[in-house]
Amino acid sequence: MAKTDFGPPDYRTMIPPVIAKNYGKWSYHEIPQPGVLKHVGESGDILYSVRIASARLISTDWIKELCDIADKYCGGYIRFTTRHNVEFLVSDENQLQPLLDDLKARGYLVGGTGNAISNVVHTQGWIHCHTPATDASGLVKAMMDELHGYFTTMKMPARVRLAVACCVNMCGACHCSDIAIVGIHRTIPRINHEGVAKACEVPSVIAACPTGAIRPNPKLKSVEVNKEKCMFCGNCYTMCPSMEIADPVNDGVSIWVGGKVSNARTAPKFSRLAIPFLPNNPPRWPEVTDAVKHLVEVYAANARAGERMGEWIDRVGWERFFKLTGIPFTEKHIDDFTFSPTTFRSTSQFRL
Amino acid sequence: MAKTDFGPPDYRTMIPPVIAKNYGKWSYHEIPQPGVLKHVGESGDILYSVRIASARLISTDWIKELCDIADKYCGGYIRFTTRHNVEFLVSDENQLQPLLDDLKARGYLVGGTGNAISNVVHTQGWIHCHTPATDASGLVKAMMDELHGYFTTMKMPARVRLAVACCVNMCGACHCSDIAIVGIHRTIPRINHEGVAKACEVPSVIAACPTGAIRPNPKLKSVEVNKEKCMFCGNCYTMCPSMEIADPVNDGVSIWVGGKVSNARTAPKFSRLAIPFLPNNPPRWPEVTDAVKHLVEVYAANARAGERMGEWIDRVGWERFFKLTGIPFTEKHIDDFTFSPTTFRSTSQFRL
Amino acid sequence: MTDSKTPRLDELEKGAWPSFVTEIKKAAAKKANSQDLLDQLELSYKDKIGYWKHGGIVGVKGYGGGVIGRYSAKADQFPNVKEFHTLRVNMVPGFFYTTEALRGLCETWDKFGSGLTNMHGSTGDLVLLGTTTENLQPCFDELAEKGWDLGGSGGGLRTPSGCVGMARCEFACIDSMDFIQEVTRHFQDAIHRPAWPYKFKIKCSGCANDCAAATARSDFAVIGTWCDTLKIDQNAVREYVKGGFNIDALVVGKCPTKALEYDSAKQELKFDAENCVRCMNCIDMMPKAIKTGKDRGAAILIGGKAPVVKSAFIGWVLVPFMKVDAPYAEIFDLITRITEYFDEHAKSRERIGELIYRVGMGNFLKGVGLTPQPQMVSAPRANPYIFWQDEEVVKHG
Amino acid sequence: MTDSKTPRLDELEKGAWPSFVTEIKKAAAKKANSQDLLDQLELSYKDKIGYWKHGGIVGVKGYGGGVIGRYSAKADQFPNVKEFHTLRVNMVPGFFYTTEALRGLCETWDKFGSGLTNMHGSTGDLVLLGTTTENLQPCFDELAEKGWDLGGSGGGLRTPSGCVGMARCEFACIDSMDFIQEVTRHFQDAIHRPAWPYKFKIKCSGCANDCAAATARSDFAVIGTWCDTLKIDQNAVREYVKGGFNIDALVVGKCPTKALEYDSAKQELKFDAENCVRCMNCIDMMPKAIKTGKDRGAAILIGGKAPVVKSAFIGWVLVPFMKVDAPYAEIFDLITRITEYFDEHAKSRERIGELIYRVGMGNFLKGVGLTPQPQMVSAPRANPYIFWQDEEVVKHG
Numbered sequence A, B: 001m002a003k004t005d006f007g008p009p010d011y012r013t014m015i016p017p018v019i020a021k022n023y024g025k026w027s028y029h030e031i032p033q034p035g036v037l038k039h040v041g042e043s044g045d046i047l048y049s050v051r052i053a054s055a056r057l058i059s060t061d062w063i064k065e066l067c068d069i070a071d072k073y074c075g076g077y078i079r080f081t082t083r084h085n086v087e088f089l090v091s092d093e094n095q096l097q098p099l100l101d102d103l104k105a106r107g108y109l110v111g112g113t114g115n116a117i118s119n120v121v122h123t124q125g126w127i128h129c130h131t132p133a134t135d136a137s138g139l140v141k142a143m144m145d146e147l148h149g150y151f152t153t154m155k156m157p158a159r160v161r162l163a164v165a166c167c168v169n170m171c172g173a174c175h176c177s178d179i180a181i182v183g184i185h186r187t188i189p190r191i192n193h194e195g196v197a198k199a200c201e202v203p204s205v206i207a208a209c210p211t212g213a214i215r216p217n218p219k220l221k222s223v224e225v226n227k228e229k230c231m232f233c234g235n236c237y238t239m240c241p242s243m244e245i246a247d248p249v250n251d252g253v254s255i256w257v258g259g260k261v262s263n264a265r266t267a268p269k270f271s272r273l274a275i276p277f278l279p280n281n282p283p284r285w286p287e288v289t290d291a292v293k294h295l296v297e298v299y300a301a302n303a304r305a306g307e308r309m310g311e312w313i314d315r316v317g318w319e320r321f322f323k324l325t326g327i328p329f330t331e332k333h334i335d336d337f338t339f340s341p342t343t344f345r346s347t348s349q350f351r352l
Numbered sequence C, D: 001m002t003d004s005k006t007p008r009l010d011e012l013e014k015g016a017w018p019s020f021v022t023e024i025k026k027a028a029a030k031k032a033n034s035q036d037l038l039d040q041l042e043l044s045y046k047d048k049i050g051y052w053k054h055g056g057i058v059g060v061k062g063y064g065g066g067v068i069g070r071y072s073a074k075a076d077q078f079p080n081v082k083e084f085h086t087l088r089v090n091m092v093p094g095f096f097y098t099t100e101a102l103r104g105l106c107e108t109w110d111k112f113g114s115g116l117t118n119m120h121g122s123t124g125d126l127v128l129l130g131t132t133t134e135n136l137q138p139c140f141d142e143l144a145e146k147g148w149d150l151g152g153s154g155g156g157l158r159t160p161s162g163c164v165g166m167a168r169c170e171f172a173c174i175d176s177m178d179f180i181q182e183v184t185r186h187f188q189d190a191i192h193r194p195a196w197p198y199k200f201k202i203k204c205s206g207c208a209n210d211c212a213a214a215t216a217r218s219d220f221a222v223i224g225t226w227c228d229t230l231k232i233d234q235n236a237v238r239e240y241v242k243g244g245f246n247i248d249a250l251v252v253g254k255c256p257t258k259a260l261e262y263d264s265a266k267q268e269l270k271f272d273a274e275n276c277v278r279c280m281n282c283i284d285m286m287p288k289a290i291k292t293g294k295d296r297g298a299a300i301l302i303g304g305k306a307p308v309v310k311s312a313f314i315g316w317v318l319v320p321f322m323k324v325d326a327p328y329a330e331i332f333d334l335i336t337r338i339t340e341y342f343d344e345h346a347k348s349r350e351r352i353g354e355l356i357y358r359v360g361m362g363n364f365l366k367g368v369g370l371t372p373q374p375q376m377v378s379a380p381r382a383n384p385y386i387f388w389q390d391e392e393v394v395k396h397g
Ligand code: SRM
Pocket: A029, A031, A037, A080, A081, A082, A083, A084, A085, A112, A113, A114, A115, A118, A119, A121, A158, A159, A161, A173, A176, A177, A178, A259, A260, A261, A262, A263, A264, A308, D094, D162, D163, D164, D165, D168, D169, D170, D171, D209, D210, D211, D212, D213, D284, D285
């Protein structure tokens, strides 16, 4: 029997000496250039962290390459960020420039700090999940090829956080991101009654439906879907493989904006619907990348310094957002789920 | 057969000449003293409106007295306000002071303008309704006896709107008032099964319950109330007289604060729970009048000029409101109805 | 004092505020039913409970509404309020009265009723408080003779009401009184013969100050506003400032969208028209210096109501801006479409706001022929539960 | 080029951003399953649909979680991904690694799996992407030998994760890495043998910047903060201002409660401690001049989650302030009470936020032994639907 329940490796064995020494005693930081953080300890010690972009879906080969670099410049220590970037931890200032040169030579993108577009939190999609309405890795790659210039610089009004989820389960940060891309279905599940009867627990399937669109079909020991009430979330399919919902022709992508996670200045915010649907056009999803680029550019042109996307929109109003972006406002933008009345405008205050 | 469907009297036959002449052509107004509005027309014409408090529940005798006064000083015209006050419309400046003197002599209260506590929008209560949990007129009288000094002056930070409703139907403005007093029940309806069977439409009764607490009792052709789910709203009683809910011992009064109606500066706001329960102590409800007075005074002492009660609370935070007023915060203050999650605090931003 | 039959209510004759008890006593001096009302009320004050029963259906010929039936639960003790119905008399729009009209009303009410009234009910009606079933018809007949019609009750249109507006207010962007008068006349049938699933209220305020509490208290709120820009008289601004008025604290600092800035060097109030949301505050504070725009109309908000059953709602923007000029054809047409939709789709005792919540705003808009606009929401949806229609997707497979 | 079997995916090797396709190809050069993954993915790109089936229950001995079973729907075409399960390996708290540790991991994964990983999954795990049922156990055995344990999946505690905190951040008010490590160890059983109605996530950020996205993405969010006041070094403030930093636009104007004011005459940043809501912005903007308070702990927020079923929630304040110091007895006790309540009361697939919504916050607080506090709400209830308990009312009649 193997060892079990010993927990994660002890972080104390994984941190470089400069961190062990200055742990909890850092004094301040600066960002001397995009992708480079300079942390200064109360002791006067200095740590440079050099951040590079990662595809997140990576090979052991690449990890080993990273290790080689870390051995050379960082005493054999490396870390990843909560957004899947890689950080090289440089305690010897003399190693900083050589490292940067080396990374450049390898074509790595150094950036993601400060007022940049950092890496995209994303999910499995067609790589590994059973419920996707789109792919995630491909969307990220296509988008970031367009936007990498904002990763390697810090010229946004504030940080911009992108996220991609391949279905409305939103594994990741989509519900609170500056810009989120979410795969959606648009047609109702196709019920294989035999399959349901054989393998699915009917009450759980019924309970899984957010809008109560599923009723039992006792005759077939199966279920029926009320077309009027189904909004294609796919949650029933998660519970029951015999309710397939993926539809290559009608699945696609929706775009959400203005969310944030931090409590800095304003409370965390939900991302809200900007574009209800764009087609799945792999491998490069040109409609999606164009739309995201456009959103980023309208934001950059209009927001004030230090203003996150959602903070900008709150200042100018959603009515101005739709005007400035040229995105049509439709009935789909108006909430019709449980808390909808709290999103309706209860004042005559608005811009015409 | 009587005349029918001729509609309200034509307002054109009811307005004084100065209004007919300056209709839609007023230029500006001033409030030369509490209770006196001075409207100046583009024509240069001047109209004084002198506002007095009314009990709202009034006798024809008093109306006739008002008519006498209006005949004497106002050419036979009079109006009422949307908050039940009476306005004497003086187009002859020379009549203003004599009118004010006369009103004073009669003991009438002149006021309710500008940053005052105006009249209390209220309801029927024990006077005429079948669903009250308290009386309305009595509460208003008891409160305003304490607060009339704020009616006849303009020393509040902003206008303060009070409302009283004798049950949660809130006939009136309670749900959007600076301070609202609402009668509440606290025990479940007492079902007279025979009566239900005879006179009540069971499906409508069930549908009337906001929390789904009522289920049919087919045996008795009646209903049952699930004690756990009933929150004593009395809506079932409205539908069915055989579900009496009034309870002399446990009925009482709740106090709500921070609502507003206007769109000036901030959007309209709901009133929110301050004090879940105070006993029904007629004829003078001392606990209620004390509490309202206290709320008014804490507000007056802390709000900035031009700040409505709810605007003040929004600026300092509810946590500060409860601290400043000394009102205990309980689980009853936390919403548990449909939109409750939207009232939970979704940020680490708060005062400790 | 000690032998007063109403020691509790007597307490409410003390104090500075006008006393409703005194009013009841005045009526009681002339009317037995008002005396019984007083005595029953005293009992309520003693027992801490109301003594009125559910109303039965009573009314006047040809009408289904306008009367609230009321019966005493203590008719044995207080026989004169055995029946004690109220008549909701349609007030004059704007609550203006000649003394002649009021005296006529009093005369009739002294004849047939209790001599007690509410001036006014919180919907706006002139409430005649207490008469018998028998007296309803003759009372109404005489009222009608004098030009008083009934207001609303039950599942229909309720008596529309509005602010004083152009009659006495420089802020009025629409003629709220005239509109209320005309809308009442136009939809009278729906008031007098209530046939909808539940009540429906229309209120109108001449500007965003909303002195009629329309947004909070009516299903269909008409709020006057403008679609050009407000007008600033810089000289008049200077006068205010010279007079010691704290323009920064009371105007600039309170503008919800920071559309104003006072340049104290230039002594000029700078205004960012694009960001003005027409909240009225700067105009309220400086009525001599700032005026509403000239191209005027109204915003329509739908769904305002009290808590029963689904929660209180403050009205939601339905039409960001529309003209509201006599003869009001466009807005009457809108009301017709909405009330027809309401009549057809609402469940019994479901307000329009609750109906919209249930069917979804998008479906409602389609149903009444309106286009979605961003002004309707404070923010777009946050959940991904979007409906797609057959015609929007490709049929295949 | 033209005879590439993956013309679509090849397109994703172009461009500046690191290519996951290149990564798959690297692995494919060594591993048949990665080659089949590549080819199946190409087919998905062609057909615009995913080709993975629902996972069956697979795992390693003694554990109920940590493995996501996955089977190809095109196993006939791509036999090497017929089974393609992922292992969720518990990352190092803070995502720090020695190259030695990583190399050891790669070695094992090259031996038993696809040679592909996610560094990291969005919960935080080190995701080993794709192996067979047969290889799961030996792979885990070897991982365990090297000190790698599994993370969470299914209805239990998910791998806790946090920000870098004290290891490299001057803002950290609590030791997020250490807390995450200890909470993972303390509640390992709930991770490895999931037995709750649904997933439960714990995340920790050292301050309100929330770099771990804890509030939005975890059921139980621990957010470092302080309960005394922040510290301002006025000299350092002056340095910023001298350097051209726009203190009014970026700091004073952005303070959510207007607790800051810059007196440019005195060159002093005035601070209204009572109104600071510890949002971090002024500290973020001027890290050399403003520091967090010294009496530190955390706010706990409950219920954060994605949209399924009842809507996405951003965590709600549950404990406004508590100390979070090793050995963490108080907070572990709180987590125990909450997860026990969750286990007992939640329906299948009901997150704690949804459970609280269903039973009501008041009942939940009672259930877990916490006291209501105004910090828990952005505003008190607006509806009058208040529950009263038997013991609060008088029995009579
Ligand atoms: C490394 C990392 C923590 C980790 O444990 O991995 C991190 C590190 C730092 N964060 Fe962060 N944040 C990290 C993810 C986040 C996240 C989470 C996310 O993006 O998913 C957030 C919440 C984002 C959101 O609101 O949607 C986040 C919100 C912040 C903020 C507040 C941002 C704002 O709204 O103003 C600050 C303050 C600042 O930068 O001024 C901050 C500040 C910082 C500082 C300056 C803290 C410090 O003194 O060391 C660090 C460098 C920031 C930079 O890159 O410019 N960090 N930070 C994460 C890097 C992710 C990446 O690769 O890009």
